[in-house]
Amino acid sequence: MEENARDGNGASRGVADIIKHHLKMPANQYLLAADEPVVKFRYGIDGRPQAKNNIIGAVMACITPIRSAEEAVKRPRTVKEEYCVFLYSGKEDYEEQVRVGSRVFREMEDIQEFGIQVEVEGVEKHVVIEWYVVSDWKSLSIMLGLVGPTGNYFCFQCYCTKAQITNFRQDRPRRSHEKTAQCLNHRGDTKGHQRLPVLKIPWASFLVDTLHTVLRIGGKLMTQFTGWVIDQDQADKMEKAMCELGITTFYLRKEASREGPSTYKWKNLTAKELKKVLKMLPNKMPNIIKNIGITSEVRIDGLHDRQLTLLLESRGVTKIPHTLPARKILLKNLTGSEMVTLPGREEDEDVEIKIEDLQELWRAFSRIMDIPRQPDLHHTFKQAAKNWCEKFRDTTYMEDITPYIHFLGCHAGDQLEKYPYLHFVNCETIEKKKPRPDQTLPPGNPERWRQKAKQVGRAADADGESRNLRKLAWYRT
Template sequence: MRKNIPLTLVDLLQPTIFEPITEEPHITDNAVITNMLESIGKGGQRRITDILNYIVPLYIERGILTPETSTLYIRISGDGRNVGRKVKHVMVTMTLLNDLNGLQKPDNNYTLVLYPGAESYESLKNALTPLISDLSILKEKGFDQIGGNHWPVELFFSSDWKFLSICLGIKAANAQHFCPWCNCTKDEINTTTKTINKSMDEIKDNYNQIDGHIKKPLFYMIPLQNWVCDELHIFLRITDRLWELMLSDLRRETTNEEIWKEKILLEMQRLKIAFQFWREKNSNNLSYTSLMGPEKLKILKEFNLIAIFQSTERAIQIQELWDQFNELYLLMQNKQTTGENFRYKAQTWLNAFLAPSKGHPNRSNFVRGMYRIQDVTPYIHVLVNHVAEFIEIHHEFGLTAFSCSAVEKKNHMQVCLYFRNTLKDGGHENSRKSAIVEMLEHENRQLYFALNEVPNFFEKPKKYRINLSNN
């Protein structure tokens, strides 16, 4: 397999001191963190053309690709796992959008670049140099498969906001000019009429003249309309904001937080969701359990707000907003959704989100409004302004084809598996092996097993006990 898909190890220039990671760590296992820190500066690469030469015959055999008629729709994705609060494990992958039924399987997302270190523009530029060159050639000339078949290629990119903004060379989501796709500013974040009005050619040639852009895009060969937002992260980040705003409502309604905290914990117990509150040591800020996607979806659909709030009216207002957002999430996942319908529903939801108060505060007919313009996040901007565009542009695939959940799962599983062993990157000089090498070798074996129809696991042999009776 090393001859078919060679592994290249590279020394990556990494900072000696890393900025602390402020987000919640994805991995907290001390053995994993220690071994990860010892591996900083070592990166692994596999050429995308080598992988294509190996997997294309498999996709032809399965009827997913047809020589002389199919185009290779290649999606590049990336993910950085927070390993403790010091370092990231960065993975860049490719998958073929042609296989719509297999996109959410981690094994169908093939690792191209792997390294522990900083999730930064400089580190990625260093690690991605061969991939950038290969993608430019694929975009221009297509893919010439060993054996004679020529395949046209169309390239796509999808990731979470941070990874996407780094690769695009744009400032972070909290900047004044924050949007990768349009010229929206923080001051007009509540607008509903923005469209994709940037082009990759313009950004590539004049990035320093475009508001918000500070570096040349790494994947400049991918058209900007093919940089697609990840519907999973839209859901996760907006539910985070809705939850935060709900807690703010509770603080406003009840000064004694112990009352509503206890109610929330009881409701979480009813939903069978592990959840707790605690105070941070240094800041005394209230923190709470970071939940996964399925748990957040369950809360969005089943959490009983009336049991938490003293004001039934306020609970109903918030519940209606949550229900409308859940409907939008379902529409994003439905390939039959039209851009026009989604745009109308999203704009209606934002109007409800920003609904002003009605009446005089001191009178009985007063109806309190919902939230402020300052509460609108970049992800809400994308939901209302750009998701409908992506639905229209990429209706052939559907937005779920650009979900990065399988990439994140793959990254998490590999880190936990290969960095837990304390002998990684240690032991005898002649036998020690980098965890990065082991990960990529494992992927090569998986490809070999798939192409040659070799099972990658064997059932344990059954044991039978025979009692011989003495007659």
């Protein structure tokens, strides 16, 4: 147990013990064939949101062995190979990670520097361990002590600023541990550095997760399209198209708010649903909306997050609401209207975005993000990703370029070239390992847990406990 955790609600275990246990398994002893074998392990961390809001309820850090891309294709990684090293209830921030995970971090650094001794069948070998950190952008920024994707120096790999985010062909200085110390000692601009990294492993070993890259950029495409659907008043057609794709729980409707004006809200898609929509919705786009024309006056409900932020800042708002609906409601209250004039635009009969261009943009993104799982196509990824980002910028809006799009166009190709196994060690298994909010058990005796399992349709075995029920009991403990 970790006494430094909030309310003492945290625990960790020995990293070296886990690695030795893994290497001693008969199926893994081939990794020790060399005189001084080198074994790679991925460290990843992710938080679990609560059911009704986005407050982090639990944070899980795991390590998992890394296979080569070719071996990973033949033998995919499983959830059982995701070894939890610490777990706590609290926030996904720097201070809490240091309090709960400091013992784990120091052990990982010692293992990296000195390796470990493993004895198999009476033979003791010195094993070199290489660490790689693979997580989403927020987690990486926290671990590296950076300001994060909302800051001016937003990128965790280079010193790109928000003003340069639309340029995908400019080489910029890369971050490092040495430059971090220099920036923190500088009294002026720290260039996004706030604290020292929690781990002293090579800076280049901090990698963005391919799963979250798909989700964040795919989410931006979905948000854009939903905004145009709202602007053209085609919510019914959007719901019908989603239903035809098999996503029957999707909705897009106008709802009242406590702050006054009503605003459109829609159901967020799961990762599986979003991947399906990215591949299949382009075929239905012409039946939902028309070409998007240039107009100076648009519906507030159809605006994207960055557009809303710029409009609110131009009206003197210093504290921008975090959620998209809250920004729309605030802008409606400030303007007293459902419409707003976008600066720098003049009404014209010319079409700004054609549906066929939008369709190709979506299809190309799906093709590009399928490349990391195909090692024989890796050589095409870098140029294809850069071209896609420039096409996104030129086809839609420059203000919609996000940090993940910057990363895809400027760093993802180099990262995949150096670490071809990246897709096969992403955070998908951590997501599956984490308990979901709907897996929370009611307090009381096991009989109540059995009743809970039956209510959600889980079949019981001969002992009266299903496999999922035993999993729930494990989460409970």
